[in-house]
Amino acid sequence: MARMKFLCDAERCIECNGCVTACKQEHEVPWGVNRRRVVTINDGVPGEKSISVACMHCSDAPCMAVCPVDCFYRTEDGVVLHDKDLCIGCGYCFYACPFGAPQFPQAGAFGLRGKMDKCTFCAGGPEKDRSEEEFKKYGRNRLSEGKLPACAEMCSTKALLGGDGDVVADIYRERVLKRGKGSEVWGWGTAYGQGKPAAAPAGAKS
Amino acid sequence: MLLKKLGWWDELSEEEKKEAEGKNWKTDPSGGIIRVAMKNHGCHPFGNAKARAVVWNFPDGVPQHREPLFSPRPDMIEKYPTHDDVKTMWRLPTMFKSVQQKNKDVSKQFPLVLTSGRLVEYEGGGEETRSNPWLAELQQENFIEINPRAANDRGVRNGEYVWVSTPSGARIKVKALVTERVDSGTCFIPFHFSGWWQGQDMLAFYPEGAAPIVRGEAVNTATTYGYDRVTMMQETKTTLCQVAKA
Numbered sequence: 227m228a229r230m231k232f233l234c235d236a237e238r239c240i241e242c243n244g245c246v247t248a249c250k251q252e253h254e255v256p257w258g259v260n261r262r263r264v265v266t267i268n269d270g271v272p273g274e275k276s277i278s279v280a281c282m283h284c285s286d287a288p289c290m291a292v293c294p295v296d297c298f299y300r301t302e303d304g305v306v307l308h309d310k311d312l313c314i315g316c317g318y319c320f321y322a323c324p325f326g327a328p329q330f331p332q333a334g335a336f337g338l339r340g341k342m343d344k345c346t347f348c349a350g351g352p353e354k355d356r357s358e359e360e361f362k363k364y365g366r367n368r369l370s371e372g373k374l375p376a377c378a379e380m381c382s383t384k385a386l387l388g389g390d391g392d393v394v395a396d397i398y399r400e401r402v403l404k405r406g407k408g409s410e411v412w413g414w415g416t417a418y419g420q421g422k423p424a425a426a427p428a429g430a431k432s
Numbered sequence: 433m434l435l436k437k438l439g440w441w442d443e444l445s446e447e448e449k450k451e452a453e454g455k456n457w458k459t460d461p462s463g464g465i466i467r468v469a470m471k472n473h474g475c476h477p478f479g480n481a482k483a484r485a486v487v488w489n490f491p492d493g494v495p496q497h498r499e500p501l502f503s504p505r506p507d508m509i510e511k512y513p514t515h516d517d518v519k520t521m522w523r524l525p526t527m528f529k530s531v532q533q534k535n536k537d538v539s540k541q542f543p544l545v546l547t548s549g550r551l552v553e554y555e556g557g558g559e560e561t562r563s564n565p566w567l568a569e570l571q572q573e574n575f576i577e578i579n580p581r582a583a584n585d586r587g588v589r590n591g592e593y594v595w596v597s598t599p600s601g602a603r604i605k606v607k608a609l610v611t612e613r614v615d616s617g618t619c620f621i622p623f624h625f626s627g628w629w630q631g632q633d634m635l636a637f638y639p640e641g642a643a644p645i646v647r648g649e650a651v652n653t654a655t656t657y658g659y660d661r662v663t664m665m666q667e668t669k670t671t672l673c674q675v676a677k678a
Contacts (some may be wrong), residue, residue: 242552243570250566257569270613 228390229304230347230369232378233398234277237408238385241266241276245377245386249280252348252376253365259329261345262377275411278377278386280344281306281327289319289328303369304391305347310363316341347388348375435465443468491515491661501532501658502599502672504539504555504617515661528660536601539672544582545672546598548623548651558624572627574648575607579674581616583608586675593678595631596621598671600656605631605678619649619673629653631678651653 241264244397247256249262263279284308290298290306297312298319317339320328332337350367353360360367369377378388387394410416434456435441444452448464457465469475486493498514499505515528518611553570554561561567576596578588586595590610596619605628606621614620627634627647635643651668658667 240552246570247566250569257565270611288454 228392229347230283230389231304231391231394232280232282232347232375233387233394234279235385235387235398235401235408236275236277236411237401238383239264239276239278240383242382242383244380245278248325248376248380249345252368253346255365256331256344257299259331259343261327261343263326277411278381279325279327280377281323281335281347282325288322288324292318292322294318300354301349303349304349304405305349306405307349307364308342308344308353309352310343311340311352313341317340317342323361348373348429435468440468440473443472449608468655476484482496499532500667500670502535502538502542502656503530503532504672506536506539506546508537518661521661522664523563524664526664527657528558528661531657541597542597542672542674543617544578544673544675545618545670546596546621546651546654547618547670548621548655551622551624553598554622554624558626559644561624562626565645568645571622571624572621572646573607574651575609575674576636577609577611577614577620579612579618580610582619582675583610586677588675588677590670595676595678596654597676598654598656598673600654600671602654603630604651604654605626608675619675623651623668624652630660654661 243264246260246262246264252262255261262278264276264278266274266276268274279370283304285304287298287300287306290300292324293308293314295312295314297309298306299309300306300399315338317328317331317337319342320326327344329343330341332338333339333342334365346364346367348366348368350356350360351364353363355367355370366376368374373379375388378386387397398409433454435444436454441449444462445466448460448462448467451462452460452464455461455465457469460466492498496545496548497512499508499512501514503509513529514532517528518526553567553572555567563582576594578594583589586594588608588610588646590608592608593605595603595605596607604621625646625648627638627644628649630653631649633647654671654673655668656671658664658671660667
């Protein structure tokens with residue numbers, strides 16, 4: 227079975243927000259809830275880079291670990307999904323997530339947030355695939371239709387890749403080899419400094 | 433191989449020849465072809481704006497530089513003045529030189545060049561986007577991009593409202609985006625917004641349900657007089673302005 231992954235190629239992203247719009251339109255996401263967004267660093271100065279960020283469907287998802295009602299589950303494609311019927315809107319996942327993926331539709335008295343909403347990798351939720359109920363809560367289930375996420379399919383520069391991790395990695399590797407740069411955006415060095423990966427704590431995966 | 437046909441091939445050095453073999457101007461990694469063509473034979477490095485014909489019925493048979501009517505450079509107006517006024521251009525009297533001469537020193541009052549343009553989130557002129565929640569959410573307010581130096585001179589901080597005034601007498605209220613995307617003599621305002629008029633939200637004047645979701649100042653409220661001498665296209669892309677804290 228494929229392990230689904232997103233990868234945004236920062237050498238290609240032009241900050242057009244096409245992915246954001248595609249997502250909003252596909253799932254009819256309300257104003258103020260952003261399942262996906264584009265982040266730009268060094269805006270307006272040489273070395274400017276943009277990447278598109280959404281739920282990264284982590285292998286060891288912090289949201290899943292902190293959820294007090296255990297509403298998260300992982301599909302056999304490695305997609306992290308949640309059950310809005312179980313969600314109590316406590317917001318723990320919002321604090322745990324390093325990507326700011328969990329979104330909440332309300333801000334009210336007593337910290338009322340409403341049910342959490344996040345990127346589903348266009349894979350819907352626990353309801354019956356392609357049912358009306360599933361669409362209302364989670365949006366389109368494109369994966370069950372044999373399609374890939376709308377954001378990645380819509381990307382005009384093909385910066386945002388989404389799909390089987392092996393295929394995504396092959397495409398990205400080929401690009402990096404061809405242009406001779408760009409891989410440094412991702413990986414251990416970026417996350418933990420330029421030190422040797424050998425310094426990783428015992429048991430850590432790359 | 434154009435260089436060989438022209439008989440310039442032997443002006444390359446031996447090393448350059450090795451790399452330039454089978455290549456052209458754009459693909460020669462040695463740079464020899466460029467050197468020979470430009471230095472030895474005075475060729476122009478790009479051909480896009482080259483006059484390929486003399487258009488005898490245009491005012492300028494061959495394109496030449498003319499300063500805009502509202503110019504930040506009085507010395508350039510002397511050197512490259514614009515066209516004479518036209519009594520009937522497409523049946524309308526159209527002013528050129530008289531406006532330019534009258535506004536020769538206007539840059540003392542309006543020292544910044546203002547240019548307008550497109551945002552990638554917006555489709556077309558803006559009406560389609562302003563009325564579409566999925567797109568409108570991405571850019572909710574009109575803004576002016578201003579260099580940190582120019583902003584600092586005016587006491588303007590990022591995200592504050594500013595008044596942008598132009599020689600037309602109009603002034604528009606937009607938010608300041610302090611950024612190095614523009615140099616210290618230039619400002620940029622996107623042109624997609626409407627619904628505000630000189631600082632006032634005109635929401636009350638829209639028929640019910642017709643107001644766009646996001647409203648902002650239209651930059652063309654502030655742009656100045658000026659027309660193309662041939663096509664009569666109006667000058668809404670660039671003018672001069674002054675920015676002040678609101």
